[in-house]
Structures are given as C-alpha cells and as structure tokens.
Amino acid sequence: MKLELQGISKAFGSFYANEDIDLVVEEGQIHCLLGENGAGKSTLMNVLYGLYEPTAGRILVDGKPVVFRGPGDAMAAGIGMVHQHFMLVPVFTVAENVALGAESTKAGGILDLEVTRKKIREISDKYGFDVDPDAIVEDLPVGVQQRVEIIKALVRNAEVLILDEPTAVLTPQETDELLDIMRQLKSNGTSIVFISHKLREVKAVSDVITVIRRGRVVGDAPPEAETTELASMMVGREVKLTMDKEPANPGEATFKVKNLSVISSTGQRVVDDLSFEIHRGEILAIAGVQGNGQTELTEAILGIQDRVTGSITLEGKELLGRSVKQVLGSGIGFVPEDRTVDGLVPEFTIAENLVLDLYDKAPFAKGISMRPAEVKKNAESRIAEFDVRTPSAENLASSLSGGNQQKVVMARELSRPLRLFIASQPTRGVDVGSIEFLHRRIVEERDGGTPVMIVSTELDEVMQLADRIAVLYKGRLIGIVGADTPRDVLGLMMAGVSPGEAEGSHQDNPDDMEGDFA
Amino acid sequence: MSQSELSPGVPPPTHANTINEQQHGIWVRITQGPGLVSVLAVFVALVLGGLLIAATDAKVATTAGYLFSRPSDFFSALWAAGTDSYVSLFQGSIYNSRQGFAPFLETLTVSTPLICAGLGVALAFRAGLFNIGAQGQIIIGSIMAAYAGFAWHLPFGIHLLVVIFMGVLGGAVWGGLVGLLKARTGAHEVILTIMFNYVALYFLDFLLNTKAFQRPGETNPISPILDPSAVFPALPGSRLHLGFVMAILLTILVAWILNRSTIGFEFRAVGANPAAARTAGVNVARSTILVMAIAGALAGAAGVAQVAGTEQVLTAGIAASLGFDAITVALLGRSTPWGTFFAGLLFGAFRAGAVTMQISTGTPIDIVLVVQSLIVLFIAAPPLVRAMFGLNRKSKNKHPKTPKHAAPAPAAPASQGGGA
Numbered sequence: 001m002k003l004e005l006q007g008i009s010k011a012f013g014s015f016y017a018n019e020d021i022d023l024v025v026e027e028g029q030i031h032c033l034l035g036e037n038g039a040g041k042s043t044l045m046n047v048l049y050g051l052y053e054p055t056a057g058r059i060l061v062d063g064k065p066v067v068f069r070g071p072g073d074a075m076a077a078g079i080g081m082v083h084q085h086f087m088l089v090p091v092f093t094v095a096e097n098v099a100l101g102a103e104s105t106k107a108g109g110i111l112d113l114e115v116t117r118k119k120i121r122e123i124s125d126k127y128g129f130d131v132d133p134d135a136i137v138e139d140l141p142v143g144v145q146q147r148v149e150i151i152k153a154l155v156r157n158a159e160v161l162i163l164d165e166p167t168a169v170l171t172p173q174e175t176d177e178l179l180d181i182m183r184q185l186k187s188n189g190t191s192i193v194f195i196s197h198k199l200r201e202v203k204a205v206s207d208v209i210t211v212i213r214r215g216r217v218v219g220d221a222p223p224e225a226e227t228t229e230l231a232s233m234m235v236g237r238e239v240k241l242t243m244d245k246e247p248a249n250p251g252e253a254t255f256k257v258k259n260l261s262v263i264s265s266t267g268q269r270v271v272d273d274l275s276f277e278i279h280r281g282e283i284l285a286i287a288g289v290q291g292n293g294q295t296e297l298t299e300a301i302l303g304i305q306d307r308v309t310g311s312i313t314l315e316g317k318e319l320l321g322r323s324v325k326q327v328l329g330s331g332i333g334f335v336p337e338d339r340t341v342d343g344l345v346p347e348f349t350i351a352e353n354l355v356l357d358l359y360d361k362a363p364f365a366k367g368i369s370m371r372p373a374e375v376k377k378n379a380e381s382r383i384a385e386f387d388v389r390t391p392s393a394e395n396l397a398s399s400l401s402g403g404n405q406q407k408v409v410m411a412r413e414l415s416r417p418l419r420l421f422i423a424s425q426p427t428r429g430v431d432v433g434s435i436e437f438l439h440r441r442i443v444e445e446r447d448g449g450t451p452v453m454i455v456s457t458e459l460d461e462v463m464q465l466a467d468r469i470a471v472l473y474k475g476r477l478i479g480i481v482g483a484d485t486p487r488d489v490l491g492l493m494m495a496g497v498s499p500g501e502a503e504g505s506h507q508d509n510p511d512d513m514e515g516d517f518a
Numbered sequence: 519m520s521q522s523e524l525s526p527g528v529p530p531p532t533h534a535n536t537i538n539e540q541q542h543g544i545w546v547r548i549t550q551g552p553g554l555v556s557v558l559a560v561f562v563a564l565v566l567g568g569l570l571i572a573a574t575d576a577k578v579a580t581t582a583g584y585l586f587s588r589p590s591d592f593f594s595a596l597w598a599a600g601t602d603s604y605v606s607l608f609q610g611s612i613y614n615s616r617q618g619f620a621p622f623l624e625t626l627t628v629s630t631p632l633i634c635a636g637l638g639v640a641l642a643f644r645a646g647l648f649n650i651g652a653q654g655q656i657i658i659g660s661i662m663a664a665y666a667g668f669a670w671h672l673p674f675g676i677h678l679l680v681v682i683f684m685g686v687l688g689g690a691v692w693g694g695l696v697g698l699l700k701a702r703t704g705a706h707e708v709i710l711t712i713m714f715n716y717v718a719l720y721f722l723d724f725l726l727n728t729k730a731f732q733r734p735g736e737t738n739p740i741s742p743i744l745d746p747s748a749v750f751p752a753l754p755g756s757r758l759h760l761g762f763v764m765a766i767l768l769t770i771l772v773a774w775i776l777n778r779s780t781i782g783f784e785f786r787a788v789g790a791n792p793a794a795a796r797t798a799g800v801n802v803a804r805s806t807i808l809v810m811a812i813a814g815a816l817a818g819a820a821g822v823a824q825v826a827g828t829e830q831v832l833t834a835g836i837a838a839s840l841g842f843d844a845i846t847v848a849l850l851g852r853s854t855p856w857g858t859f860f861a862g863l864l865f866g867a868f869r870a871g872a873v874t875m876q877i878s879t880g881t882p883i884d885i886v887l888v889v890q891s892l893i894v895l896f897i898a899a900p901p902l903v904r905a906m907f908g909l910n911r912k913s914k915n916k917h918p919k920t921p922k923h924a925a926p927a928p929a930a931p932a933s934q935g936g937g938a
Contacts, residue, residue: 304796325799334797342797347546347790356787357798360780368780 001062001078001159001191002027003048008057010040010047017043019215021057025160030182030192032202032223035212036234036431041195042084044212045162048193049081050074080153081162086145090138095120097137098152119155127184142290143174150181154190161185162193167201171289172459172491179205197234197432199227200460235433245443248467251280255420255451260310262296262475270296272475274310278420278451283442284480285466286455289494293475294455295337298424302334303327314420328357331419335409335426337455339402343409346398350390351379353397354412378415386411387437403434410438414445421445424455439465459490471499546790549643549853551900556850556857558903559896560864567889568600571881575599603881610874611867621870623756627828629866631656631820631840633765636847636858637772638693638816642707643853644776645809646789651696651711652817653841654718655689659818661722662688664825664832665731667744677747678826682764685822686815692718693814694807701803707810715841723834731832741832750827761823765859768819773855775812785809817841846894865890 003025010018017040025031033041046052048059050068058065061077068074071081088097095116104115117133124131129147137145146166153161163182167175182192182205196202202209203223211218211233218233232238255278262271271293278284286294299305301312303324312319319327328334336342344353355364355375363374379393386407390400397405410426426442427435442465446452456462462469469485471478471493479499481490492502572578578599581592611625635652642649663685672680696710725731726739733742750759776782787795788805796802824836847865851857872886896903 302797323799323801324796325801328799336797341791342793345787345791345794348787352783356794359783365780370778370780370783372778 003079003160003191003193004060004063005044005048006058006060008044008047008059009055010043010052011055016055016215018047018054021212021215021217023210023217025191025193026208027159027191028186028189029207030186030194030205032194032196032206032209033212034196034199034202034209034230034234036197036433039212039234039431040215041212042164043215045081045164045193045195048074049079049162075156075158078157078159079162080150080156080158080160082146082149082153082164082166084165084168086149088137088145088148091136093134093136094131094140094148094151095133097148098133098155102156116155120151123151123154126188127181129181141174143170143177146170146178147181150185158190160191160193162195164195165197166194167196167198171494172487173495175201199230202230203227231432235431237433243439243443243464246447248282248446250282250467251449253277253279253451254315255453256311256313257301258311258313260297260300260308260312262293262300262305263307264296265306270475271300274472274475274477276470276477276480278453280451281446281449282467283446283452283454283465285462285469285483286453286472287459287462287466287469287490287494288457288472290457292472292494294424294457294472296475297472298334298337298422298455301327301332301422331417333413333416333418333421333423335413335423337424337428339405339409344397344405346396348397349394350383350388350397350400350408351375351393353408354379354382354393354415356412358412358416382408382411382415386441401431403430406430406438407434410441414441418445418450420453421450422453422455425457426454427456427458427461435461459487459494462490463487545646547900548898549849551852551897553852553857555900555903556852556861556897558907559893560850562896562903562906563889563892564604566892567885568604570888571603571885572596572599603875603879603885606875606878606881607868607871607886609871609878611871614874620756621874623753623758625863625867625870626762627757627759627866628869629862630759630761630765630827631823632843632847632865633859633862634768634820634823635817635840635844636851636862637768637855638689638813638820639844639848640851640853640855640858641772641776641785641816642809642813643848644789645785645805646792647700647707647806647809647813649693649696649711649810649813650708650845651693651714651814651841652820652844653837653839654711654715655692655814655817656821656824656837656841657715657718657722658692659685659689659814659821660825660832660836661725661821662818663822664741664744664836667748667826668742668832669730671745672747674747677745678750681744681748681826682819682822685825686818689818689821690811690815693817694811696814697807697810700810701806722832722836726832726834739834744826744830748826749830750823752827757828759823759827761827764819764823765862768816769855769859772816776855781805781808817844820844843890846890849894849897 005021005023008018008021009016021044023031033044035041043052047054050070050073059068060066066077068077074081089100092100095113098120099111099113099116104112106112120131120133123129129151131144131147131151137148140148150161166178170178179201182194185192194202194206206223209221209223209225209230211221211230213234213236221230221233257277258275260271260274261269264270274297276284286297288294296305300308301319303319303322303326308320310320314330314332317330319330340346345356348356352375355378358364359370364371364378376393382388383390383393388400388404388407388411390404397408400408406427410423413421413423421442423442427438430438442452442454454462454465463483466483468480469483469490470480471490473494473496478493478496481493481499489499489502492505493499497505575595577595578592581588581595585592610621612622613619614621635656638655639649639652663681666684667677667681670677670680692714696707696714699705699710700707723739726741731741732738733740750761752759776786784795784800784805787798787800788802792802795805820840821837824840825832829836843865847861848858850861850864851859868886868890872883875881876883
C-alpha cells in the first residue's frame with residue numbers, strides 16, 4: 001500500500017504545527033520521520049490517523065484521496081499506529097486487549113477470544129514475538145507490551161504501521177530486537193513510518209529519512225548521511241554531538257551512600273544494598289534500564305521513600321530520616337525524572353515554578369508574606385540566563401514545550417549554591433539544541449566543584465556526561481566503570497552481566513555502533 | 519523561533535493524558551474556570567427561571583388558549599410574567615421607592631454567612647479539596663459561639679470577641695479533624711465531610727434537648743437568647759450587623775493568604791500538583807490539615823454571623839442550607855476570594871428578594887432555588903454554556919464539518935513557502 005500526504009497543514013489557532021507537508025511512503029519501506037520534540041511529527045501522524053482534521057491538504061491511499069474522521073477510518077484503510085504511550089488495558093490479557101474494539105463473537109453475542117488467540121499465535125510465530133495470548137498485560141515487560149500493540153495493528157490488517165517514538169521506553173537490547181522486527185515486517189511488505197529523534201536507530205533501519213523542523217519538511221536524506229549532517233538538518237544549525245569537557249578534577253568524596261536498601265510499598269526490595277561515593281567536581285552517572293531502582297534511589301535521597309535502611313551522608317551529615325525540606329535545605333539541587341509530574345506545577349506561572357522550592361526562603365518571602373517583586377525579578381534573570389522561550393514570566397508553565405519546561409526546572413535547581421546536584425533524566429523529551437545547553441550547564445556545575453549525580457536511561461547521555469558510570473540492575477550495583485567503557489559492555493551490564501564477564505564477551509564481539517547521541 | 523518553541527494550545531489527544539489527569543483537568547475547569555462562564559451561567563439560569571415562572575402563570579395559560587387569534591396577548595403576558603417576578607425580586611433585594619435601599623441592607627445581612635462559608639469552600643477548592651462539610655462546620659461553630667454567648671457573661675467588647683473566637687475555633691476543629699483524618703489515613707474528604715455533617719447536625723439536635731442548651735423552664739429545642747454584649751452591633755433600623763464587615767475583612771484575608779502568603783502558595787501547589795509540591799519540600803499532610811482547619815474556621819465564622827448577628831439564638835435550623843449554598847457560591851465565584859464575595863451577594867439578593875417576590879407576584883420562593891440550582895448546573899458543565907453562546911468554535915478541530923474531498927492541495931495560509 002502506498003501512502004501519500006499532500007500539502008498537509010494543521011493549525012491550532014494562529015500556530016501552525018504542520019505546514020504544507022508532502023510525504024510519500026512507498027510499499028514495503030521503512031520511512032523515518034526525523035525531527036526534534038515539538039517539530040510536529042506527532043501532530044502529522046495524528047492527522048494521518050484521523051485524530052486531527054487537517055487544516056489543508058489531503059491524504060491519498062494507493063493514489064486515491066481518503067478522508068479519515070477518526071482512528072476507525074484510518075484502521076479500516078489499513079493504517080495502524082503504535083503510540084509512544086501504550087493504549088492497553090493493564091488488567092486485561094493480551095488476547096482481550098487485541099480483541100478490544102474488534103471483538104469476534106459467537107452466536108448470541110458471546111465473546112469469542114479463541115479466534116483472537118489463534119491470530120495472535122500466528123503473528124507471534126511468524127515474527128518470533130514470543131507473546132502468550134493469555135498473559136496479563138501489566139505483568140509483561142515494556143518491550144513485550146509494545147509487541148502487543150504491534151500485534152493489535154497487524155490483527156486489524158494494517159499495511160502501514162506508524163511507530164511513534166517506539167524506542168523511548170526500551171533497553172538497548174530491546175531496541176535492537178524492535179529494529180529486527182521492523183526489518184521483518186518490511187520484508188513481508190508492511191510499510192512503516194518510524195518517528196524518532198535518535199539518529200543511531202534512524203540510520204540503522206530506515207530506507208528514507210524525512211527531516212521535519214518547525215512543522216515543515218526540511219528535506220529527505222538517505223540513511224547513509226552523516227550523523228552530524230542529519231542533526232544539523234533537524235536543529236537548523238551546526239550542532240556539536242560530542243561534549244568537549246575538561247577531564248574531571250575530583251576533590252574529596254563528600255557524598256556517600258552506604259548499604260542503602262529501599263523496600264517498596266508492595267514489599268519488594270527495589271534498592272538492594274547500594275554503596276557508592278561521589279567526589280567534588282565529578283559526575284557519577286547512574287545507568288540502567290528504567291525501573292531498576294533508579295527512581296527509588298533518588299527518592300530515598302530526597303526523603304520521600306518510607307522504608308529505607310543504610311546511610312546517606314553529605315559532608316558528614318546524615319540525610320536519612322530528614323524531611324524533603326531539610327534535605328533540599330542542606331544544599332541539594334534535585335531535578336526529578338518526570339518534570340510534569342514531580343518538577344513543575346503546570347497551572348502555575350513560570351515565575352512561580354522558578355521558586356517552587358524556594359518560595360519560603362529569603363529573598364522571596366519575609367515571614368509568611370511572599371514578595372512578588374523578588375519572584376518576578378528572579379524569573380526574569382533565570383529566563384534570560386537559561387534562554388527559556390516564553391513571551392512572559394507570567395505565562396503558565398503548561399504553555400511551554402518540554403525542552404523549555406526542563407530548562408525551568410534546571411534553572412530553579414541550579415540557581416543557588418549547591419553541595420550536591422542530582423538530576424534524573426535531565427534531557428528526557430528535550431530537543432537536541434536544548435540538550436547541548438543543559439549538558440553544558442551540568443558540566444559547569446561540576447567544574448564549580450559540586451558533586452553531580454546523573455540518572456539516565458539513555459546510554460548516549462550517560463557516556464557523554466559521566467566521569468564514572470555506575471550500572472544498576474534490579475536495585476543492585478553491577479559495577480562502577482570508567483566513562484570510556486564500550487557501549488555494548490554497558491549494555492550487557494544493564495542486563496545484569498558483571499563487568500568482568502561483559503568485558504570478556506565484548507572481546508568476542510567488538511562491533512560497536514558509532515555516531516551515537518540523543 | 520520562539521513561536522515554534524511554544525507548544526500549541528491544543529494538546530494532542532493521544533498523549534500521556536491518563537484518566538486521572540483528565541479528571542484533574544475537569545476539576546480545575548469546573549472549580550477555577552474563567553469568570554465569563556459564571557456570568558453566562560447566571561444569565562441562562564435567569565432566563566430559564568423566567569420561562570418557568572411564565573409557564574406556570576395563569577394569565578399566560580389563558581392567553582395561550584387563544585394564541586392564534588391574538589398572539590400579542592400571549593406574548594405580552596409571557597413577558598410580563600417573567601419580568602414582573604424579577605422586578606419584584608430586585609425591589610425586594612436592592613431598592614424600591616417605598617423602603618429606599620433598606621432591602622439592600624437585608625441582602626447584605628443574608629449574604630454575610632454565605633460569603634464566610636463560601637470562602638471556606640473556595641479555599642479548599644484551591645487546595646484541591648472538595649470541602650462539602652461547610653454545613654457541619656457552621657453548625658459546630660454556631661454551637662460553640664452560641665454557648666459562649668448565652669452561658670458566659672463577660673464584659674462588653676470582650677464577650678463578642680470570645681464568641682467570635684469560640685465559633686471560629688469550633689469550625690476550625692471540625693474542619694481540621696477532616697484534614698487530619700485525610701492526611702493520616704488517606705480517607706476521602708468528601709465522605710468524611712458528609713459524615714461530619716450528619717454528626718454535627720444530630721449533635722446539635724441532641725444538645726438542644728439537654729438542659730444546658732435549653733431556656734430555663736422550657737422544653738422547646740431552642741437556646742436562650744445571646745447576651746446583648748455577645749452579639750454584633752446592628753445598623754439601626756435594619757438587621758445589618760457588623761458581621762458583614764467581618765465578611766469583608768475575611769475576604770481580604772483569604773485573598774492575601776492565597777495570593778501573597780507562603781502557606782497560600784503551598785495550598786495552591788498542593789491543589790494543582792501534589793507530587794511536585796512534595797518534591798519541592800512542601801509537607802502535603804500538614805498543608806491538608808491546615809487548609810481544612812482554615813476552611814472550617816471560615817465556615818465557623820459563618821456560624822458566628824448567624825448566632826451572634828442575624829438569629830441571636832441557637833435553633834436546630836441555625837445553619838439552614840447555608841453550608842450547601844456555600845458550595846454553589848464558591849463555584850459561582852470560581853474559587854477566587856472576590857468572586858466568592860460577589861457570588862455571595864448575588865445569592866443573598868436572591869434570598870432577600872424572594873420573599874417580596876412571593877408576596878407581590880405570587881411566584882413561589884422555590885423558583886429562586888431552581889435558578890440557583892440551574893446556575894450550578896451550568897457551571898458544572900462549562901462546554902454546555904460555551905456551546906450555547908458559540909464560544910466553542912476554536913477547539914472544534916476533531917469534528918470535521920465539511921468533507922475535504924474537494925479541497926485542492928494547500929489552502930491559502932499554508933502555501934506561503936515550499937517544503938523541501
């Protein structure tokens with residue numbers, strides 16, 4: 001099936017999220033849409049999937065114009081979409097999820113899941129998905145849940161599959177598996193629209209790359225194009241993909257974690273006997289696949305985990321057992337992993353968000369009376385310093401793009417003298433241009449002599465920022481290695497292989513991918 | 519450049535909106551949406567109320583019988599029935615030639631407890647709490663204030679202050695208990711406040727049947743009259759008392775707390791995003807207890823205004839339906855202090871004028887309750903009101919009106935520049 005978009009525009013008020021976009025997806029091709037966050041990739045796909053009505057332009061399937069009034073129309077025309085955030089019912093089985101919305105029934109309207117189960121097994125066998133139709137979705141790993149989404153589309157006879165940032169939630173190994181699946185689907189004649197901002201994956205799997213910037217098509221590129229060239233097309237200017245940072249100049253170890261264990265509310269030991277130290281003027285990156293105890297580790301330091309044992313000391317003072325306010329007050333800057341959940345109050349103004357954890361401190365408050373003039377002054381200088389793109393400090397935080405929201409959080413946490421800086425996923429969902437800026441600020445903080453802890457599931461980010469890398473797996477520390485450790489060794493460690501073994505198997509298989517970033 | 523960095527006003531429907539976030543969005547829209555919706559809701563409710571009055575009017579019914587022979591009769595009767603009631607409502611609540619502005623003073627009197635309790639509900643709304651316990655908080659406040667007013671005999675000046683303090687304290691404790699239970703056990707404040715309302719209501723009934731609260735020598739469920747030293751001084755020739763000044767001061771106080779104080783910042787942060795508030799070091803449990811205590815204190819002040827101002831005795835009906843009207847007042851006022859103040863005045867005017875309306879036009883008082891309920895109904899469904907006035911057009915991007923078959927490639931605004 002050949003899919004064409006002709007002159008698609010989508011406006012929200014006076015803002016054009018897509019403007020005059022032409023795109024041709026040939027049968028059996030993997031067509032990549034490359035662009036920064038907020039470039040309009042998702043909007044375009046929502047138009048294609050019938051969720052938005054285009055302001056102008058038309059969609060052609062096999063040369064015939066079509067109009068989609070909703071996802072149902074798009075599905076009927078053979079278009080399937082796997083959203084970045086899965087649309088699955090967690091407590092349903094795989095078969096129930098796949099059947100949902102297209103249930104087969106026996107006489108009398110009784111649900112017939114056997115038909116669905118059979119289809120799932122067929123597809124699963126054909127592509128080596130290894131999915132049990134009767135497994136409960138919430139028990140499955142993220143990578144398998146994603147396959148369920150793909151099965152959902154294939155069961156509905158999708159000939160064009162849209163994958164919206166599919167690798168954002170996957171481990172490096174799962175990512176490689178997904179790329180294999182995509183190649184298989186392609187060889188079976190399925191076309192794939194692959195949305196991503198990760199150049200490594202895009203180059204590895206695409207047949208054609210279309211770069212989108214600020215709602216417009218900038219141009220097409222072959223997958224052989226240089227990484228730097230693609231990045232420049234995406235951002236619209238020269239970008240440095242590698243950080244040139246000075247080697248660390250570590251001082252004394254001031255932040256010490258000893259035998260730290262955290263028990264979750266469900267009774268699981270999510271952080272298991274962790275011990276590490278961070279020196280002044282050094283960045284320790286905590287690497288690991290999402291959900292291996294990183295969140296709980298940072299929350300334990302911040303003081304919002306209840307069942308914690310061990311010891312966390314900063315400059316000799318014990319932090320365990322203190323309130324969040326006291327922990328922050330002891331000189332810790334904290335960037336939580338999910339800015340919209342933990343880092344910002346979307347309904348507050350940018351100025352208010354910039355003092356979210358400083359509102360009761362001088363100069364922003366005197367007694368219990370706040371001083372709006374100081375809050376405003378602070379906002380203006382932070383906005384200028386961090387180049388937050390907003391018409392005014394009085395705009396709501398929810399009006400900002402992800403990258404600018406993250407700048408607000410970082411600006412707030414870096415705006416005072418720190419004894420320790422902790423940032424989780426400092427650049428998640430942030431565009432390439434902002435990543436460069438935020439990374440530079442983190443390194444500046446390090447160079448100022450602050451111990452820095454970065455938690456990231458993005459291996460590229462870890463390798464760029466870290467002076468040392470600590471790998472977590474199932475709450476345990478697999479090892480602390482140097483920043484020059486090869487990528488696939490880290491990948492193995494993230495899967496629980498000890499550093500020694502990982503090193504060994506790396507020798508056997510030394511093909512390392514190059515040009516990684518973002 | 520900066521244009522493209524700003525995310526569009528309409529978020530893609532497919533993204534991380536969990537059900538909770540959507541519900542939160544609806545909650546914020548209903549409790550804290552734009553004031554325009556309030557104004558339109560009042561307008562629509564009044565029009566519907568007018569039609570309802572007209573529909574039950576005898577003359578309208580008669581003229582409808584010969585609608586086709588003389589339609590003008592019908593329409594003039596319709597207009598007269600609808601407007602006459604509102605004119606007398608106005609005369610009973612603001613001004614009439616016979617009494618001058620005396621009705622307006624009555625409006626202010628009736629508004630006083632509505633404003634105080636409404637502020638309590640509004641404050642809790644802003645902190646993300648649905649305080650429907652104003653009723654119980656008013657009752658407990660009234661009990662404490664009344665007891666201090668008739669049982670203790672203190673010097674002039676001090677006595678009133680003690681009465682106010684006791685009433686406010688009673689409300690604060692009753693509200694604070696809800697906050698404490700929610701913070702410590704995670705119980706939902708709606709269930710808690712409903713149950714606390716019942717407890718307060720029947721506790722009052724019980725007290726009024728005890729010797730301590732009955733008039734000496736009587737068995738009726740009514741308390742002794744409060745000491746003259748324990749009541750608000752009133753404006754001569756009216757029922758308007760100094761409690762109204764208290765309501766104004768409380769409005770200013772709540773406005774200051776919400777917008778200019780650190781605790782108000784905490785309340786709003788907890789209300790809008792408790793997770794972020796906690797991460798920023800706000801003690802969410804303490805904030806919940808504090809906001810419920812202050813909300814209760816404000817409702818307690820409404821109780822004081824009732825026993826030490828308007829009624830001057832404690833009866834089983836002391837709180838009437840004030841606590842529930844306070845919810846509607848806070849909703850109509852969009853949970854802002856001054857919005858609540860003026861919404862309280864409006865509802866006070868309805869209450870004050872309804873009596874005159876019934877006497878002069880025969881329209882039952884209950885029609886005012888219908889109008890009040892309609893107002894809340896429209897506020898609770900903002901898209902309905904916006905749809906009525908055609909304010910929804912901008913966001914109608916999901917439902918294509920015209921098929922796009924015929925649309926030739928790009929339209930004007932999109933064709934300014936080439937693609938690749």
